[in-house]
Amino acid sequence: MPLPSDHPVSPLTLLDEWLVAIGAVKAGRAPEKKLTDGLAAMGLITVDDLLEHFPHRHEDRTRFDRFPNQPTDRPLCLRGEVTDAQQRFLPGRRRFFEATVEDPEGDVLSGRLVLRWFNMPYIHKLIAVGQELVIYGQPKQKGRRLVIDHPDYEI
Known part of the structure; x- marks a missing residue:
């Protein structure tokens, strides 16, 4: 859903305001508050924080390993x-x-x-x-x- 044309979006826009503006959440409701509190606990306060957030690990499942003959320390x-x-x-x-x-x-x-x-x-x-x-x-x-x-x- 596109943002309203009168809503300025910058990387410093607060994440909870942005989620309300795009219609992903409704302001003031308990489930949405829980979501934004969870994001804030992860350090995601602004839209820029969300864009710069990277996963902790990456699993490359496109390459196949050789069958092992002994236990390994990784999947x-x-x-x-x-x-x-x-x-x-x-x-x-x-x-x-x-x-x-x-x-x-x-x-x-x-x-x-x-x-x-x-x-x-x-x-x-x-x-x-x-x-x-x-x-x-x-x-x-x-x-x-x-x-x-x-x-x-x-x-």
Whole structure:
């Protein structure tokens, strides 16, 4: 929504005034006050502050890492083929879904990862053997296997 023509906008315009002017919030209402207070707590007082605000981290998910053979200290973005997928059970009627992913273009030394999702019973309907997945998560050593719990994924 464009700003009204009679409203001067400068980088020093207060953020709460600007949000009201563009119609994003209504002045004086409690939810809007909570929003502007939250922005102020982050140090965002003026429009310029908002324009200069940058995220704390950037995750590049366009480049794929090599399959690891050991745990890493950072999350990885990987592409692999599902070679095994099944629902497993824990004591007390609890269950989880587990999928094994391998690098389809990898060599003999390429790693194998186990992906696990707990309390997400619908996952077994989405992921099947033979599918190619793009996964993002941090591998950890669990026994003799490398495991990523609750990875982000795309089919």
